[in-house]
Amino acid sequence: MKKWILIIVGIVLIGIVGIGIKINSDFDKVAEAFHSEHSLKDASFVLISKSISPNKKHKYYEYQFDNGGFGYSRVFWSVIENKENKSDLENGLIPDGFKIVGWTNENELILKKWEPYYEINKTELKNGIKLNGVKITLTE
Numbered sequence: 001m002k003k004w005i006l007i008i009v010g011i012v013l014i015g016i017v018g019i020g021i022k023i024n025s026d027f028d029k030v031a032e033a034f035h036s037e038h039s040l041k042d043a044s045f046v047l048i049s050k051s052i053s054p055n056k057k058h059k060y061y062e063y064q065f066d067n068g069g070f071g072y073s074r075v076f077w078s079v080i081e082n083k084e085n086k087s088d089l090e091n092g093l094i095p096d097g098f099k100i101v102g103w104t105n106e107n108e109l110i111l112k113k114w115e116p117y118y119e120i121n122k123t124e125l126k127n128g129i130k131l132n133g134v135k136i137t138l139t140e
Helices: 002-034
Strands: 045-052 060-063 076-081 099-105 109-113 134-139
Touching: 060 099, 076 099
Parallel strands: 109 134
Antiparallel strands: 045 060, 060 076, 099 109
């Protein structure tokens, strides 16, 4: 009798461990949806707009991520070099509290301050500094 009880308890414990592993992997998928890679090749990447600089050396993207049943993510802006094989947007991310408005005729990136609905890390930018190799101009 004790032998059967031990076998049943063992099977139940194996089942509980299996369910725990399944739940943990589902949480990983949800976390991954909210922490998508900033890449043009990401399956959840949604392009809003893009623009190439007048000298064709850089381009910027305005985009967000489709998080499935959770809706769309916040909007991101990123500026990168204009190369065919360049798809990583992470290094060119514009700091929170600023958004890209466009280009000047001198190939400078025009940024505008804005107050997002989510909490941000305050970053101070000044006219003339470079972000990812592009000189910026701030506008109101």
